[in-house]
Amino acid sequence: MEPNIEPRRRPENLRTPPPTPQQSPGRPPSLRPTAVTTTKGEPAVSYTRQVCLFMGVILFGVGLIGFVMDNFLGAHLSYAHNIIHVVSGILAIGFGYYSHLAAKNYSYTFGAIYGLLGIIGFVVGQPGMPTVGRIAEDRFLWRIRPEVLEFGTADHIIHLLIAAIFIAGALYTGKRRPTQPTASSR
Template structure:
């Protein structure tokens, strides 16, 4: 057998850094996340939920007469679809715009319900639910008429929108 020449150990070039081994690895501590409470309100959630409900009410109202006993004309349904679309728009917009929209629409629906009870008279409607209503308000006769069920629903919508704009909660955000 031929004897192999002994090799000299080679040193790596100075510009190459050696790979770290388990013994030479250093670990850097990760900064811990801090959770800071921020004030939020329910206005965006309320706008989205009420927007979906108003859209569904408006669209179903085009197909079903006397939905929940309400006086739903084509104009009334179109208003529900438009206000539902706007509520969705502002629900996905900024928090401040959603809060403003919830206040404005809440006050509008509240006034609509109160005025409906104040101006409503006993009578037969020309559109929608064709039964005698104690608080029938013919805002635009044969086009836009509101009955007792409409007034109650408008007051409920108002309460939900206004409470959504007013109520705040603390949500923790990590920074």
């Protein structure tokens, strides 16, 4: 005769909890949105995300302004150049809003791309008269596609500055607590 033995059950406190929205089973962990919190549970803001969001707004704005002023900041802003700025601005805003890791990866990638554009422009640029932007002769004019996409000295400098800001933002890993309203500001 066999003894009647019940299967062992796990105690209630050891059961695995149901997945939370942060642990959505359909996405791998690296693609899930993450909320950064401090040790006290308060939300913290990543400087990398802030830089990505800020630069996204700047790129988007410069892209829109470029449609009206084709020589804004001394740059050669053609239709194609403005579209590139608008798209990269929208991407920066999206990645900056999504998560710290996404903002960091975007900042490294686009920082490298903009940095290479600036460096290559100074290396291969030749003296010439631009056909875009109604600007005088340029010493380091790089004609990627004449009358469509041309980069001059101002473009190269701006691209290097954008690269430096994106890469510096990605390298800085600090987080900032949101400020608490003071009694005088209520």
